[in-house]
Amino acid sequence: MSSRRTVALLAALCLVSLALSLWAFTRPAPLSDDSSQPLYILADQEGRLAVYGPEGPEAGQPIRVYEIYTRLLPETDQRRLAAGMEIFSETELQQRLEDYGL
DSSP states (O other): OHHHHHHHHHHHHHHHHHHHHHHHHHSOOOSOOSOSSOSEEEEEETTEEEEEOTTOGGGSSOSEEEEEEGGGSOHHHHHHHHHOEEEOSHHHHHHHHHHTTO
16 A cells, blocks of 8 residues: 555656656746846737837837738747837847747
8 A cells, every 4th residue: 555655656746847847948048138128129010020129119110120920920929029029139139030030
């Protein structure tokens, strides 16, 4: 009877360990933490990918608008862009744009 409990306890610990590992590997890692203020905001502008200054879409016109249609992106990216994605470095901006096909 106690060997069954031991096996069950070990199996439960393995499952918890696996779940924590998967969570750690799937969450997005920060690309840069060298600045607390974003340099840019990536956002949706009338269905296309747009780059705004650090004040975001509320401040006015975008710096650049790309022919990347946000409705064609995965749903998680669409939600992030709808909320405005903070970008903290030129490298991060380039990487995000490449991720979206530029």
